[in-house]
Amino acid sequence: MSRNQESKMKILSTASTLFQKQGYHATGLNQIIKESGCPKGSLYYYFPEGKEQLATEAINRTKDFAAQELRNLFSQHDDVIKALECFFGQCLSFNPKIAHDGIPLALISLETWHMSEQLRLACKNAYEELIMILREKFIQSNWPPEEATEMAYLVFSMIEGGSIFVLTYKSNESLKRICKSIIELIKLKQKEIRRKLRNEL
Amino acid sequence: MSRNQESKMKILSTASTLFQKQGYHATGLNQIIKESGCPKGSLYYYFPEGKEQLATEAINRTKDFAAQELRNLFSQHDDVIKALECFFGQCLSFNPKIAHDGIPLALISLETWHMSEQLRLACKNAYEELIMILREKFIQSNWPPEEATEMAYLVFSMIEGGSIFVLTYKSNESLKRICKSIIELIKLKQKEIRRKLRNEL
DNA sequence: GTCTATATGTTGATAGAC
DNA sequence: GTCTATCAACATATAGAC
Numbered sequence: 090m091s092r093n094q095e096s097k098m099k100i101l102s103t104a105s106t107l108f109q110k111q112g113y114h115a116t117g118l119n120q121i122i123k124e125s126g127c128p129k130g131s132l133y134y135y136f137p138e139g140k141e142q143l144a145t146e147a148i149n150r151t152k153d154f155a156a157q158e159l160r161n162l163f164s165q166h167d168d169v170i171k172a173l174e175c176f177f178g179q180c181l182s183f184n185p186k187i188a189h190d191g192i193p194l195a196l197i198s199l200e201t202w203h204m205s206e207q208l209r210l211a212c213k214n215a216y217e218e219l220i221m222i223l224r225e226k227f228i229q230s231n232w233p234p235e236e237a238t239e240m241a242y243l244v245f246s247m248i249e250g251g252s253i254f255v256l257t258y259k260s261n262e263s264l265k266r267i268c269k270s271i272i273e274l275i276k277l278k279q280k281e282i283r284r285k286l287r288n289e290l
Numbered sequence: 291m292s293r294n295q296e297s298k299m300k301i302l303s304t305a306s307t308l309f310q311k312q313g314y315h316a317t318g319l320n321q322i323i324k325e326s327g328c329p330k331g332s333l334y335y336y337f338p339e340g341k342e343q344l345a346t347e348a349i350n351r352t353k354d355f356a357a358q359e360l361r362n363l364f365s366q367h368d369d370v371i372k373a374l375e376c377f378f379g380q381c382l383s384f385n386p387k388i389a390h391d392g393i394p395l396a397l398i399s400l401e402t403w404h405m406s407e408q409l410r411l412a413c414k415n416a417y418e419e420l421i422m423i424l425r426e427k428f429i430q431s432n433w434p435p436e437e438a439t440e441m442a443y444l445v446f447s448m449i450e451g452g453s454i455f456v457l458t459y460k461s462n463e464s465l466k467r468i469c470k471s472i473i474e475l476i477k478l479k480q481k482e483i484r485r486k487l488r489n490e491l
Numbered sequence: 492g493t494c495t496a497t498a499t500g501t502t503g504a505t506a507g508a509c
Numbered sequence: 510g511t512c513t514a515t516c517a518a519c520a521t522a523t524a525g526a527c
Contacts, residue, residue, distance in 0.1 A: 112315065133522070246447075248451065258417075318503080
């Protein structure tokens with residue numbers, strides 16, 4: 090790989106981190122190039138459409154990274170409940186002071202949905218992919234497609250909402266409670282589903 | 291009420307709306323005074339500490355407004371499930387294009403938690419008050435305090451997360467699904483709680 | 492491809508006349 | 510209390526030498 094592509098990757102990874110933590114508007118291009126150590130000229134060379142293009146590619150990068158991690162994590166457990174417990178453990182192991190990987194997209198999505206169709210669609214696309222991964226896991230555990238879809242959306246909305254509390258409270262406590270409740274509720278729901286399945290047989 | 295206080299209120303209400311929709315960094319003081327119709331001199335007369343003070347008071351205003359509405363809504367139903375169904379109906383009746391009252395705080399909280407302790411605490415305080423209102427409603431419906439706390443956090447995190455989807459997707463569909471699932475899960479949990487209570491008697 | 496210098500606009504904030 | 514003029518600092522973006 091040429092030296093140029095290395096510069097592009099450096100800019101992109103720095104931008105991803107900063108956009109996730111500080112948001113779109115609070116992150117200046119000057120800060121990005123300064124922290125990446127790359128020359129400013131390179132930024133507009135690799136991202137000629139400027140900030141919006143850079144943010145779009147940063148979102149896609151974040152999505153790819155998260156999707157890969159999620160798939161990898163889920164491949165280690167057959168049962169969806171075990172997989173989610175593992176996933177939640179991962180979420181909770183992050184220190185709120187340094188990591189905010191729980192909400193890689195919430196902030197930039199809330200900031201930009203009304204002003205940039207390009208960024209909104211990038212976020213939407215990212216959410217859809219991540220949710221589908223979880224949905225597939227429910228289906229693998231014999232959940233009916235309809236219930237799998239519903240629960241996947243539910244779990245993701247709780248993670249997003251719970252992550253907001255983590256940062257606002259600067260504490261993991263509420264997310265811990267939330268994850269515990271989710272697992273409990275999923276188990277309740279799974280019992281109901283299996284009972285229904287037995288009755289249908 | 292003097293004319294001055296009227297100017298202050300006008301600035302504050304305009305600021306609240308803009309901060310909620312566009313966020314903290316995307317909303318300039320110039321835009322606020324322009325849309326409020328008030329003179330710029332008034333802004334620094336009433337909010338001498340500038341943007342941060344204005345945002346803090348805007349958050350508190352939003353919190354008071356939301357808390358009052360929630361209390362009013364909940365007072366109309368004795369049962370917490372009926373109350374929540376009514377609340378969700380209210381949430382879903384908002385058009386995503388014009389209203390974003392579902393997430394009055396998520397955006398500004400995610401934007402500012404790491405850079406302003408004053409704003410973070412204002413958001414935290416707001417969340418706590420709203421969650422306690424819901425918790426009280428669960429307790430009124432004979433939920434044990436521990437379970438009431440857990441479920442209140444859970445419901446709010448789902449609403450926050452679900453609202454992110456509403457805006458990102460520009461559609462109510464996912465929030466509808468989420469609300470439906472929440473109600474269903476609460477009913478399941480309530481059955482379990484009542485069974486436990488009967489066993490203890 | 493890299494880097495500097497700069498153009499152009501907007502931000503939050505202030506000073507001072509009225 | 511109101512309003513104007515203005516500040517310095519920041520933003521995104523560009524032009525052109527090397």
